[in-house]
Amino acid sequence: MTLLQAFVTLPVLLPMLGAAASVIVSPRASLQRVIGVVTLALVCVVAGVLLVSADSYGPVVAQLGGWPAPMGIVLVADRMSALLLLISTLVTLAVLVYAIDQRISDYGRETASTTFHPIFLLLSTGVSLAYLTGDLFTLFVAFEIMLASSYVLITRRTSASRIRSGMTYVIVSLMSSLLFLTAVGMVYAATGSVNLADLAGRVGMLPEGLKTVLALLLVVVFGIKAAIVPLHFWLPDSYPNAPAPVTALFAGLLTKVGIYALLRTQTLVFPQDHPSTLLLVIAAVTMVVGALGAVAQDDLNRLLSFLLVSHIGFMLFGLAVYTPSGIAGTALYIVHHITVQATLFLVSGLITRRTGTVSIAQMGGLAQTAPHLAVLFAIPAITLAGLPPTSGFVAKLALLRAGAGATPAAEIVAAFVVLASLLTLYAVARVWVRVFWGTPKEPLVDNDPNDELVVGTARSARGMYVGASSLIVVSIVIALFAGPLSAIASRAGDDLQTREAYRSAVLGPDTAPGGPGPVPVAAVPQGPAAAGGGAAIGAMTADDAEGTTSR
Amino acid sequence: MTTPSEAPPGPPGDADPPGPGDTPWSRWDQPSGRWMLPGACPDSRERTLVLEAAARLLFPTVLVFSVYLLFEGHYGPGGGFSGGLVAGLAFVLRHIAGGDDNILVSRFGIRPPVLAGTGLVIAVLTGLAPVLWGEPVLASTKWHISFGSFGYLDVVSSLLLDVGVYLLIIGVVLDLLRSLGSGIARDAREAGETAPRPDTGGGR
Numbered sequence: 001m002t003l004l005q006a007f008v009t010l011p012v013l014l015p016m017l018g019a020a021a022s023v024i025v026s027p028r029a030s031l032q033r034v035i036g037v038v039t040l041a042l043v044c045v046v047a048g049v050l051l052v053s054a055d056s057y058g059p060v061v062a063q064l065g066g067w068p069a070p071m072g073i074v075l076v077a078d079r080m081s082a083l084l085l086l087i088s089t090l091v092t093l094a095v096l097v098y099a100i101d102q103r104i105s106d107y108g109r110e111t112a113s114t115t116f117h118p119i120f121l122l123l124s125t126g127v128s129l130a131y132l133t134g135d136l137f138t139l140f141v142a143f144e145i146m147l148a149s150s151y152v153l154i155t156r157r158t159s160a161s162r163i164r165s166g167m168t169y170v171i172v173s174l175m176s177s178l179l180f181l182t183a184v185g186m187v188y189a190a191t192g193s194v195n196l197a198d199l200a201g202r203v204g205m206l207p208e209g210l211k212t213v214l215a216l217l218l219v220v221v222f223g224i225k226a227a228i229v230p231l232h233f234w235l236p237d238s239y240p241n242a243p244a245p246v247t248a249l250f251a252g253l254l255t256k257v258g259i260y261a262l263l264r265t266q267t268l269v270f271p272q273d274h275p276s277t278l279l280l281v282i283a284a285v286t287m288v289v290g291a292l293g294a295v296a297q298d299d300l301n302r303l304l305s306f307l308l309v310s311h312i313g314f315m316l317f318g319l320a321v322y323t324p325s326g327i328a329g330t331a332l333y334i335v336h337h338i339t340v341q342a343t344l345f346l347v348s349g350l351i352t353r354r355t356g357t358v359s360i361a362q363m364g365g366l367a368q369t370a371p372h373l374a375v376l377f378a379i380p381a382i383t384l385a386g387l388p389p390t391s392g393f394v395a396k397l398a399l400l401r402a403g404a405g406a407t408p409a410a411e412i413v414a415a416f417v418v419l420a421s422l423l424t425l426y427a428v429a430r431v432w433v434r435v436f437w438g439t440p441k442e443p444l445v446d447n448d449p450n451d452e453l454v455v456g457t458a459r460s461a462r463g464m465y466v467g468a469s470s471l472i473v474v475s476i477v478i479a480l481f482a483g484p485l486s487a488i489a490s491r492a493g494d495d496l497q498t499r500e501a502y503r504s505a506v507l508g509p510d511t512a513p514g515g516p517g518p519v520p521v522a523a524v525p526q527g528p529a530a531a532g533g534g535a536a537i538g539a540m541t542a543d544d545a546e547g548t549t550s551r
Numbered sequence: 552m553t554t555p556s557e558a559p560p561g562p563p564g565d566a567d568p569p570g571p572g573d574t575p576w577s578r579w580d581q582p583s584g585r586w587m588l589p590g591a592c593p594d595s596r597e598r599t600l601v602l603e604a605a606a607r608l609l610f611p612t613v614l615v616f617s618v619y620l621l622f623e624g625h626y627g628p629g630g631g632f633s634g635g636l637v638a639g640l641a642f643v644l645r646h647i648a649g650g651d652d653n654i655l656v657s658r659f660g661i662r663p664p665v666l667a668g669t670g671l672v673i674a675v676l677t678g679l680a681p682v683l684w685g686e687p688v689l690a691s692t693k694w695h696i697s698f699g700s701f702g703y704l705d706v707v708s709s710l711l712l713d714v715g716v717y718l719l720i721i722g723v724v725l726d727l728l729r730s731l732g733s734g735i736a737r738d739a740r741e742a743g744e745t746a747p748r749p750d751t752g753g754g755r
Contacts, residue, residue, distance in 0.1 A: 002685055009678075009688040017675045023668030065689040114664050 101463025244349020365440030635720025667722025674715030
């Protein structure tokens with residue numbers, strides 16, 4: 001069992017080790033590529049093992065350094081985190097294959113970089129840690145690893161416009177990190193714990209107002225990361241300017257990690273038994289604003305970025321319903337959307353290399369000149385719109401069924417899901433008509449050959465097609481195995497809703513709660529008092545808590 | 552431990568040959584006296600003798616202090632991170648006093664990224680090692696070494712993790728010095744600018 005527990009740490013430690021090795025061998029480009037691909041492939045295997053194990057025997061928990069749960073740091077792989085870890089790593093691997101070949105065709109086979117491969121693997125470390133961690137502060141650390149790596153990736157090989165868009169991204173991300181740290185501090189001051197499983201019992205005893213403030217603060221923090229609509233403004237400005245593999249990675253993973261964190265904290269720490277009106281409204285607004293924004297764009301990458309925002313709303317909808325089927329729908333939708341959105345950005349990169357522009361108006365006739373590209377674009381586009389045989393249909397159906405059974409408000413928002421799907425279909429159909437039909441146009445010349453956005457060349461190496469097509473294969477496999485996948489997702493949804501499996505796995509079976517929480521109210525001030533700082537605040541809040549309970 | 556300015560100028564790092572415009576290896580430290588830091592800096596008005604002498608005295612002292620912090624870290628204030636930062640500051644002092652490019656890098660014949668990578672590898676492997684003994688990841692153990700009447704020494708296995716962090720931090724600081732300190736000076740020179748004007752003091 002210890003070996004399996006050690007397995008939980010591998011998705012975090014392996015990419016870190018790979019990053020270090022990649023730095024050491026940095027003059028040798030081919031060795032770096034081998035290290036990157038092998039590391040991520042190993043993490044895929046580990047994630048698969050974790051998923052099977054978590055599905056059969058319950059969550060796998062690693063207590064780092066042997067320190068038991070509320071004190072020490074725990075890594076937890078339950079069904080939800082193992083599933084998302086597996087699909088995220090698969091996508092990361094495919095994007096790496098694409099990126100390697102793009103770098104070979106742009107800079108030559110011998111060109112190594114001390115930054116690209118190590119930072120790429122470090123980003124993967126952060127993503128894995130964010131999925132696996134069992135406490136709020138480690139989640140903050142994971143976000144920081146992830147964001148610090150993304151700052152480097154988005155501003156590498158700089159040009160003025162890249163720096164400008166990178167600055168937006170960096171400032172917004174730093175701002176949200178600041179809020180996140182504040183939120184962690186407030187949660188600790190109020191409860192004396194940052195362990196998520198422990199918080200599940202303790203937060204329930206806080207006064208209603210304080211609980212709402214903490215929950216909303218975390219919603220804002222993760223909302224910025226996930227680009228939920230009033231907080232989405234940075235995304236269409238920053239993502240499209242990065243190179244295609246980097247954009248694909250960010251679009252596929254970073255926003256989904258935000259949604260995952262929202263899902264985890266909202267279900268585990270701030271559970272509700274009825275649909276949240278606030279989240280439902282935000283979800284509907286996100287879906288519609290994103291889709292309408294996409295329809296208005298001429299820049300292909302900006303269009304895809306707005307579609308990304310729109311589809312974040314779909315995932316939020318499943319969460320907002322707060323039923324096991326809703327959460328299961330969100331899980332399915334994340335799995336589907338990670339693959340398909342990454343594919344679309346990769347294909348957009350291929351299109352840009354072919355046409356020399358990102359402007360839809362200046363493209364045309366690609367179906368004749370580049371039939372492979374047409375197929376590569378059509379399949380993920382149809383999947384994103386959610387037409388029946390695809391994984392998008394499976395995921396949307398799960399969401400709609402979850403919404404249909406819930407309250408009238410949820411049913412209204414379910415109608416918005418259909419509306420946003422139609423708008424998505426319109427947006428991608430518009431791209432299809434403008435870019436792939438019509439008269440073929442000559443590719444534009446590359447106006448700045450030094451930046452990483454190499455345009456105007458028809459050269460696209462085979463590996464780039466392999467990377468993009470393997471993601472399409474993944475999404476087809478998702479559609480083919482929709483039955484088993486839905487079953488796992490619905491079991492994951494049950495887990496998250498009941499919270500029993502997670503809590504007893506982390507804190508031990510004897511502390512599993514029957515009611516609102518195992519910790520008596522009087523025990524709350526002991527946490528911060530024992531931990532030293534914040535004792536006064538903790539005691540004060542606990543007094544409040546006692547006051548409310550006695551009332 | 553030899554102080555770096557007495558060490559022979561080893562062969563240039565194989566992966567990092569001196570770029571165009573660097574002083575040849577045969578006479579890179581010629582103009583300076585034994586007590587002064589090597590002056591690759593062509594303009595004597597750019598040199599600050601007091602600072603150079605101070606750096607010469609402080610550099611080994613600060614390095615020893617950083618190692619003390621590294622070992623002290625398990626029980627007292629210190630540890631790999633602060634030790635590494637203090638050691639990094641010693642190099643920053645040398646850079647400010649002695650100036651110009653590639654000095655820090657070439658003395659060691661080792662590239663800063665390699666230093667950082669090695670540190671991270673040591674740290675991660677130390678974290679994974681307890682699994683071999685059936686312990687959880689990141690578990691640590693303690694060896695008690697007694698020296699009779701001289702006292703005893705507690706060696707904790709997590710010291711190895713701290714050594715990794717120490718190397719990682721030094722590597723990062725050196726890399727920052729290379730890219731933000733001497734790298735900018737080199738870029739300026741390659742762009743055709745002459746030595747920094749005395750009144751600005753830039754590029755030192």
